[in-house]
Amino acid sequence: MTISVWRYSHLALAVSSFLLLTLASVTGIILAFQPVAEKIKPYRADSFNKVSLAYTLPVLRQTYPGITELSVDANHFVQVKGTDAEGKKLLAYVDPQTGKIIGTPGKQSEFFQWVTALHRSLFLHEAGRFFIGLTAFLLMLITVSGTILIIQRQRGLKRFFTRIARDNFAQYYHVVLGRLSLIPIFIVALSGTYLSLARFGLIETPKQSPKIDFDAIRSKPEKKAADFAIFKETKLSDVESVEFPFSEDVEDYYTLKLKAREVAVNQVTGEILAEVKYPVSVMLTNLSLDLHTGRASGIWAVVLAVASANILFFIYSGFAITLKRRANRTKNKYKAGESNIIILVGSENGNTFGFAQAIHQSLLKAGEKSHITELNNYTVFPEAKHLIVATATYGLGDPPTNATKFAALVKKHPQQNPVHYSVLGFGSHAYPDFCKFAYEVNSLLSHQEWASPLTDIHTVNDRSPQEFSLWAEAWSQQAGIPLNVLPQLQNTQPKDLDTFTVTATTSATRTDGTFTIQLQGKRRLRVNSGDLLAIYPMNDHRERLYSIGLIAGQVNLSVRLQPDGLGSGFLHRLKVGEKISARIVENKHFYFPQEAKEVILISNGTGIAPFLGMISQNTNKTPCRLYCGFRQRSSFEMYESLLLENHASGQLSSIHTAFSREGEKQYVSDLIERDAGLISAALEAGSVLMICGSLAMQKDVMELLETICSKKAGKSISYYQSHNQVLSDCY
Amino acid sequence: MSKISSIVFFVLALTFAGASASFAQTTKYKCMIQMTNYMGEGAYISISLVDSKGAYEKTLYVLGSDKKWYKTLKEWNKFYLKNQAGVSAITGASVTGGDRSVNVIEIENSKINTGYKLRFESAVEDKAYNVKDLEIPLTTETLSAKSEGTGYIRYVRFSAN
Structure with missing residues (x-):
């Protein structure tokens, strides 16, 4: 329940902000290169941290009598402004120790100006600023809800950075990158939000200037600027700017804008005329600017660019995850409690769901209240008159994974009203135990007091549309409800071959x-x-x-x-x-793992096919053991030369064969039993086990592994399965 | 006396103009604009020479380099659109609340004390526009005094460079 609330919020926030977020991220990536491009310019004087104003101001005033302002920017470039000896405009980067010009500030790049305006306000002025600010705020909430989702997913704060189970590309990297860029993104969002709040005056950042009592200004005792106490104690690194007195009149003064305060200094006596400390909100605005723009550090700017790029990836992968999830979800117009017809589905890979959906859609079209759900969601359906079970069979006559609890649920929840049921089994005659689970369900229902059969059990071999529509006709006749399934049936004809x-x-x-x-x-x-x-x-x-x-x-x-x-x-x-x-x-x-300590391949019969390819492609030479079973040696001989070649080149560490109808008459599971200790230790060390072949072999091997692992490592095989260490593809 | 001197000056100026047609005699002034402590974005300010009837004669300085905001300086912009030549050379950064900006402007001597005026026009992105934040007669007197602004400008001071 709680996970869905957070996930829903995470999604809702993302959906409502993704357009602007995309725009802000793209422009953000571009803008991150502005500080980087500036920092690499050679205008930073080495002596910067040591020089005090007492030293540098007289030097500059002597070199440039027409100087009106000195400023130190975020790159620690010292810039002077004023007029030169010929009365021309002076604007240059200087060495604060010698006063020598080291460069001239270029015009602000029009491109960056344009991108900045787009990033801040979408060219929409106030309205644009508001929406961008809101986006920053939403991004903050997305980050918070995402963090909570990761904590829930990893089952605890302590396991925040432990391994992530890998479902698919989008989901995996959404979480992996989410963990890594959580902090920078949160900082971007928080600082962006703060700047917006300050911009709109919701956080007050009042401008205050030192209040000077001009009547109290004295012109004695006269001192040299180099001896002013305030100049001596102020290092250039604390300075944002210094405004020089406009004229030599004693009423004109120095204004020092420092990192935390503004000071007015008498130009004759060096007295502090007045000073004003910046409010906390102004300091926070400056900090936010540093953090949001990366202007103070090139490395941070790069981190910001990467974080912005990650946001773009999150938008993509987030939507990929959502679309996938939605595709798998069945949409129900009517709730289970109000529906007359309940369709229960048991499906392993979604094929059967396709057929059940066709029934569902057709019933809805006919104006019936139909509800479709998995067999495992069986419960009491108070309004139900018809129950339709459409199910496949998995493995050796077992229920599909979404139907495993059905038998128990039927016992637990008897229906209160009489209900007609009809069972439709899906399968293929190519396998033994054809539709076995469907027969079991049919027999189970037939023993329930509330249930009466509407049709006999029907089976559909090999997804045959004919057999399917045969059932539909039978059901339709008995129920008196028109059911036209074929037009609803998609994907029965092969496409994109x-x-x-x-x-x-x-x-x-x-x-x-x-x-x-x-x-x-x-x-x-x-x-x-x-x-x-x-x-x-x-x-x-x-x-x-x-x-x-x-x-x-x-x-x-x-x-x-x-x-x-x-x-x-x-x-x-x-x-x-x-x-x-x-x-x-x-x-x-069922791909060969990219990274594993060792890979153990287990096959019988033709199940060796994918392994032959995997071994040939194992050019990284991941240690790899092959256990393969056949009926006769002659079957193995077809692959022997290839396998020996791979063994010689180091792509295959060892080959173990079992023949069930010759020699010792061994099965592959006998080989596993023989190497039980080795295999259990390998699993414990993080090796990956791959099984391919018949379901019977898989069943034997899994049972064997269960005993081995619980005995040797004290863990169930399901532990390794959940860590993607046991992969199987059997038929 | 002053009449005679101005006639002399006029004659001199004419001779001078005759000698080198395009060069008029000019003087450079340092012009300091001190802003009020208003909140918000940097202000765009244009300093223009206007004649006695209020018609724009020349742009002397522009504070603010992004041309997209020039339209907010409504009246001046009409003049600017027709007379853009040379303006980029006398353009500096915009100036925010509480700050001051010192720039050098060049004024033809012949315009001083002859009925011309200096107009300071100001605009801030989303805030009010002041067509005459400050307008002062262009006289030797005003060029040495402090003049109070009415909008974002607290005061303006000049000094000969």
Whole structure:
């Protein structure tokens, strides 16, 4: 609850300010280069910190009798203003010790002036200043809410700088960079807000001048400027400016504008005529200017530029995160409590959600109060008359992750009114346990007193639109509610396919068992080992996925030829030179880790395919152990020479094989058991484990790892899973 | 007496003008503008020579270098738009509340004591515009005295350079 409040505020603030924030950041980056460009000019005298006014003022007055003002800018350049001997304008940077001219101030760059005006006021004067000020204030709130979000995310202030779990690029770097640039951004926002408040008079920064009693001015005793006490004790580094007396009249005096006060000094006696301390608000304004513009330090200016650039990245990544989150969220027009039709979805990768959405949209169009949610959100639905369950099955007949709690919830929350239910299972006959979980749900519901079936259970094989609409017709007839799902159904036809050319295949020599096939995609194809290749053997909705190993830029697949296999048969029939249409399915969670102490690869059968590519690409020579299981040695032999080559070059540290139908009749899990201590220690040291192959193997290995880890390290395997140390891609 | 001297001066001036047509005799003055303690942005100020009827004759100095604000000095800007030549050479920084600015302005001797006036016009970004923050007759007397302003200018003082 609390996290959503902060996240909502963070988002709302960002949305309301991002346009101006973008503008302010871009101009801010440019403006940061102004102090940097100024600082590198050679007008800073070395003696700057040592020289006192008692020394420098007489020197300057002697060298330039027409001097009217001396000023020290943020770059510590000492500038004099006045008239020279010929009565011409004098404006120059000088060495405060010798009075020698070291440079002339150039005109303020028109470009920077233009950008500054845009940054401050959008060329809209007061209104623009107001909006920019407001943006600074919002940025401050964004920073605060962002900090709280990080604290909540890291579960505590103490763990603020510990490792961040990586979901995806935008989210990861949003947090990583957020932590780093938090402080500079907060300072920019705070100082900007302060300057705006001061600008609009909400913080008073009154100007006060020393009040001089002209009647009390004395002209005795006469002293030399070099002997004035105030001049002796004032170092040039404390000075902002000195105004010289306008004439030699005793009523004209020196005005010293120092860092913290303004002093009027009698030009004859050196007496302090009057002085006024700047109010705190004025000091804070100066500090804010230093911090906001970076004028006082070139390094800080660069930090500000980087922080501004980060703001731009936050705007981008923030929106990327939000859009992604919104895309995954189902929109419900009616609340669960007021809906007559409840659609419950069990979906592992979103395909089933697509179908359920089609039902939902169609019902809404028909004017029904329909509500769609995950199976895990099952509860009492007081107005429900119909329950539609659309679910896939995961792994070996298990519920998808968003349906795991359904059985328990059904027991806990019996419906109070009679409800008609209908179950629709999604799956593929290519796998055993076809729609097993859907059958379980159907049987579970049939035992509930409140539930009566409206239709028999229906299944949809391979996302078939025909089978889907068959269910829709049956349901529509029974319920008396028109349901026209097909127009709502999207993404059943493959889109954006690329052409791939077969460059090599071992199908001719291997007529049963496993074969390999090599495909060449278009140039600049974005693909990595671990991604999947989706093929469409019949050019319809039926899709088959294969793990990709990228070797020398070629897509390599290892395929087990199934009897009557749709995908494997199709691939087996391909000849060198043939072209097919397919697409790459990004599978980032199964990429070879960029940084890891060691990587342990575990596969069985054709699950070795992505690993072959990963090992070939392991040019950094990250220590890498391969455990692979096959039925016969002959299956392994296809890969043996490549693996030995990689072993020799150091890209693969060791190879461990198990053959289930020959020799010792070992499974890959037996190898894991043998090296249990080693693997547990490796996980503890931060190694990454990757598993690819059959779900049965995955299940065995995970169970084994659970026992090993709890015994040797006292931790559950889920601990390493949550730290992205166990990656798997099984089928 | 003064009449005679002015005639003599006039004749001299004519001769001089005849000898070198474009050069009139001028004097440089230091001009100090002391601002009031108003709050806000730096003031833009133009110093102009105006004739007895109030028509602009010449721009003597401009405080403020960003041309985009010149339009806030409404009356002077009309004159400036037609007579921009040479103005950038007599332009300095704008001046904020409580500060003073000392600049050198060059005045033709022939304009002094002959009915011409000096006009100080001031404007601040979002605040009021003063067409005559200060307007003084251009005489030897005013060029040695202190003159009080009515807007952002507290006073102006001159001294021969």
